[in-house]
Amino acid sequence: MRKEFEKRMRKLFRRICSLMLAAVLLATTVPVSFAADDGAAFQNGPYLLAPKTTSMVVVWESTQPVGATIAYGTDENNLCEPIAVASDPDAPDFKGAKMNLFHYKLEGLAPGTRYYYEVKLDGGESCKASFRTLSENPAEIRLISLSDSHIFATREELDAAVKEYDPDIILHCGDLVEGTGAQAEQFSFWFQGKVDNDFIHSYPVVYSSGNHDQGGIYFDTYVYSIQDEEYGAAVEGDSSFNYGGLHIITMNSNPWGLFQMNSEATGEQADAATLQTIDDAMAWLKSDLATDAATQADFRIIMMHHPVSDAYTRRYIPSVIEPGKVDLLLSGHTHTYAREVSTDPTVGAGTVYLTHQDARTYNKKGDFFYINYVPGSGVMSVKNYGAAAAGEQSTLANETLIATEKQQLAWSDISITPDSVLYNGDVTVTATVTNIGKGLAAAVIPVQDNGEARYLYEFADGIVTLDPGQSATLTGTLRMESLGTHTLTLADQTATVEVEYRPATFDYTNIRTKQGDGEVSDMDSNVLHIKADVVNIGNDAGTGTAEFKVNGVVKGSKEYSLESGESQTAEFAYIFDKAGEYEVTIGNAEPETIYVEGSIQGMPIVKDKSGNGNDGYIHGQPEFGTDDQGHQTLILDGKRDYIEIPDNGGYTPTDSMTGMVWANLPSAGTTKGGVSELTEQYVDLDGKGAIPDHNPLMVKGIGLGWGTPYMFRMAVRETGKVTYGVCLLDDNGEFSWNDGDDASAGIKKDQWVQYTSAFDFATGGDSYQNEIHSAHVDKPAFENVPIKTWDGEPMYIGLGFKNTIQTLRNRGMYHTMLPGAISQVRFYTSKLSEDEVTAVRENPTEAGASADSLKIWLDFESANIETTGTHTTEWVEATAAPTSLAYDASFAGKASITATVQTSDDGQTVKEEKEAALTSGKGTIDLTGMGQAKYVRVKTTFVSDLNSTESSVPVLNEYTLTAGTVKVWNTLTDWVKGTFEGAAGHQPSHVYRNYAKDFDDFGEVTVAAVADDTPAAPMDTTAPDTADTVSFTDLTGHWAADAAAYVTEKGLFQGTDPGLFSPDEGMSRGMFVTVLGRLAGIDPADYSAVSSFTDVDSSAYYSPYVNWAVENKLVTGADDTHFEPDAMLTREQAAVILHNYLTATGAQLTTDDSLPSFSDTDRISAYAKDAVRAIQTAGLMHGKENNCFDPTGTATRADVAVILQNLCQTLGV
Secondary structure: OHHHHHHHHHHHHHHHHHHHHHHHHHHHOOOEEOOOOOOOOEEEEEEEEOOOOOOEEEEEEEOOOOOEEEEEEOOOOOOOOOEEEOOOOOOOEEOOEEOEEEEEEEOOOOOOOEEEEEEEEOOOEEEEEEEEOOOOOOOOEEEEEEOOOOOOOOHHHHHHHHHHHOOOEEEEOOOOOOOOOOOHHHHHHHHOOOOOOOHHHOOOEEEOOOHHHOOOOHHHHHHHHHHHHHHOOOEOOEEEEEEOOEEEEEOOOHHHHHHHHHHHHOOOOOOHHHHHHHHHHHHHHHHHHOOHHHHOOOEEEEEOOOOOOOHHHHHHOHHHHOOOOOOEEEEOOOOOOEEEEOOOOOOHHHOEEEEOOOOOOOOOOOOEEEEEEOOOOOEEEEEEEEOOOOOOOOEEEEEEEEEOOOOOEEEEEEEEEOOEEEOOOEEEEEEEEEEOOOOOEEOOEEEEEOOEEEEEOEEOOEEOEEOOOOEEEEEEEEEOOOOEEEEEEEOOEEEEEEEEOOOOOEEEEEEEEEEOOOOOOOOOOOEEEEEEEEEEOOOOOEEEEEEEEEOOEEEEEEEEEEOOOOEEEEEEEEEOOOOEEEEEEEOOOOOEEEEEOEOEEEOOEEOOOOOOOOOEEEEOOOEEEEOOOOOEEEEEEOOOOEEEEOOOOOOOOOOEEEEEEEEEEOOOOOOOOOOHHHOOOOOOOOOOOOOOOOEEEEEEEOOOOOOOOEEEEEEEOOOOOEEEEEEEOOOOOEEEEEOOOOOOOOOOEOOEEEEEEEEEOOOEEEEEEOOEEEEEEOOOOOOOOOEOOOOOOOEEEOEEEEEEEEOOOOEEEEEEEOEEEEEEEEEEOOOOOHHHHHHHHHOOOOOOOOHHHEEEEEEOOHHHEEOEEEEEOOOEEOOOOOOEEEEEEEOOOOOEEEEEEEEEOOOOOOOEEEEEEOOOEEEEEEOOOOOOOOEEEEEEEEEOEOOOOOOEOOEEEEEEEEEOEEEEEOEHHHHOOOEEEEOEEOOOHHHHOOOOOOOOOOOOOOOOOOEOOOOOOOOOOOOOOOOOOOOOOOOOOOOOHHHHHHHHHOOOOOOOEOOEOOOOOEOEHHHHHHHHHHHHOOOHHHHOOOOOOOOOOOOOOOHHHHHHHHHOOOOOOOOOOOOOOOOEOEHHHHHHHHHHHHHHHOOOOOOOOOOOOOOOHHHOOHHHHHHHHHHHHOOOOOOOHHHOOOOOOEOEHHHHHHHHHHHHHHHOO
16 A cells, blocks of 8 residues: 555656646746747747757758847756857758758757756747757656657647656657648647647657658758768667666668668659668678667667558567567557557567557647656556547556566466377367466467477467466467377376377368460450469378369369478469459368459540540449539539549640649538548558548559559648658659648638649649649659659549559559549640739630640530440350340430340351340340341440439440350450440459459469350259260360269260260259159159249259159258249258158168278258268268368269269169
């Protein structure tokens, strides 16, 4: 109790001291203006850099080129004589004028002492403030850290926290600006004092640079030029210092996290200088961590912008800092709080990685960290505080304790089972893991296996961290990879496990897929290449069958012979004949989902009024509206609507460009400054968090950021500010900027605004929103660097891609869209001046003075909209006169589709044609009466209905043309063999998807794709022909060839197509009862009544057999009204139906009850267990590899052929 009382009193005393200090600061830090209104003022600062025990650097910036003085001392009423300070002669220019920057190093100071100072601008403002030098041996260390302050809406919250906790140092992990480091004025978000007694004047800050801070020289000017010199940086931004038992390292992560990423994300290579900087940085970091200053410190802290979740940080940093015994890495960048530990179980929470949420806007998940350490205590506390909104109290979101003694764990309730497994089998270990230490620990289950340490570390939910005193009951598995007796020991418990002989058994992992036959996967292709790794996990060499499955149905198989432990690659290729979503796999590997594109549709065109032919395609089904001048507009829904302007080479800029979009963005349904709430919200795919903002007004390229993935962009951020950019061929080539912090800059909801962005190399970038000049950025710091034009990539209005660039998919991982109305779009290959922008706004129906560089000009008056287009298929051979055209289509309103079937004898000249209008849904056009010709094709006319109430775009999913032979057009591959003209095309579905990962690294293709001509559910539609033995071309060498020939000769089976048996196709329920009915010799006429099942057509070949099977209790329906005749049969279902058949027919079979049960009996459904055992002991069904029955596996045509052969031979029929 006494200790707790003393703890509370110390805390109360510190708060009293903090309040007293706040009062002192309030009296001494208020900037006071003694000048006239037009006198010099502080643009930034004064602010404090490079804190030490005996020195501090004071920095400030004036709005005017005037002189300045500084006075300081330990007595606020008795400062030294003012010292004249000249402006920095090396200060850079901004907006055509030299920046008025000053800095002065106060030296020879006493450690742990408060100093007062006053900075005066000649004829202008003055600022009084104070600071405390670092103590040589502090009794307590207090730090505040934060990241991503950007517009710094949380300034008041942080200011209050600073005055409460009175930190010795503030650590900032980067991103001081909202736009780019080329916008010098945006550094005032952070450096300019904005509240009374602003903390920026009195508390020193140590910085790391963020990606937004790059793009210009100004971060170096404000920070690194001084911080690096004071701390002796050998590599820009990389330095360290010690304070009271802490070794603090600050690193610039941009060389890998930004520059190298920029290059590699878009398929380039980082330049040699960047790679050398990274090498130098890693070498310096290793050497720094080996110094006495680092090794003898109580804790080592490193700060940088890019977190360990960043692929490039993970590539370089853990392998250096974990062996270097770094205790804590602080970072930001993702705007998502995260706590991670090492992926190495021997390190665990020895290195803790904490990522800040952000200080940009309020968030109860965290706005800043308060770090506290009492030297000698052995424990450092990191408390994460956040507030839900402005004016609300900061509350504790979470706390992480880091101790000098790492990974203090205890284990109880231990279970190690079973006591015997097959070779390469798994032993399951369960234990309750408790953190008995003072700091965070990662849960590890360390098992000694015959004296060798093995670790269970990544569990069902990943790596589990435990706060002090916390427990978790966890389960993991150990694969036993050697025969014999294993003694497994965990804590004080020991178990003996016998690892027994396993016959050859094949295991499949690591599915890789690729669509198309090119080097890179083609999302528009219906060709699939698929691979998996197959390994023999048994003790003996053996041969196994790899099965390729689509939606659980076997589509191909291959045999592989492998030695014990040997691995090979199983590879298949397949051609889909239907569009859709499919799950594909090989063997027991985890399936992967692929999508096959299909359907064509009307696609309205908006004509380019510039005369350059850069027409735009209207995607989705937007409605028309009217703007404030009575012009017709296009209303984008933010979900499916956008405009695509293909790149025909007619709007490629050389050294300048201007983009304009007139838009009215809605307020209804929004609570934030932007419009992202009106779009589809993201599912977080990579654990980094994602906001569906950067809603694109205009973008050309494959992404909106994360590298240099665009030529030009204008996009709305969540805050309502617009971000602009141009990308150059350089690894730091994203030249971007944002609207300024002035309240007048940013989108104006429910108003028509001409959003404009203009760029050239001579004057930089400018942006305008109607009459508001919303931002300016000086010319880029690149000379003779070409614009990255992204040739061939379209320009989009209302659609873009963001976050990590997936180089093989050629897009960002998330799609983002724009909700709102658009009345006009323009793009120039010159930079328009402000006057020219105004002239265009005032005369929107005129080309304007820069008409020669106007390359795209779209408006949405009806006269400029084309709604009719056609698609014409290729000519196909006809073996008879056309008889029918079946279709599947969808449309409404005044939209329409008209089909014209044309014949020809030479494949060029139309001989005859017949036209018919389609109706929405499925239907068939009767072509009876058309004459015989050698070729036939279909020409389709689409008419889209864009209107102001409910637009409709006609969609055609499939044609099936019968002209002797049957031709189907379904997949996009089918349709693109023909030609499009006018307002018709294909809507790619993949633009609306988000992808967690890029295409697989497939490697070399060794198997060619062959068309699959068999239907998904093979139909045995004709009566069996027993006169001749049928020869099937797909049974050569097949294990079931004899059985297939046997059942075919008996008339139980037929082929699926001429010459094909399709042995590896799944057996449907309808087909199975049909072959059993044929075996029973029933007369189908006796069971020809209309089925009670709505999905059993009376004309279907299986209809009478379904009636027979249900009547004789062989099988029941899926429910009262559905039989599901096309559903694939599982092996256990086949056993049950076959057992019911034997019971119904009274067949007597000899059984062998000595046969061992199937090794996976526990996986057989309860209702099927008896039937499976009966069928097994009767010798009708056998196990697969390792005596595995595989109850839920698909029963193939080959499987059933063998079963029926066994049954017939057993019964002697």
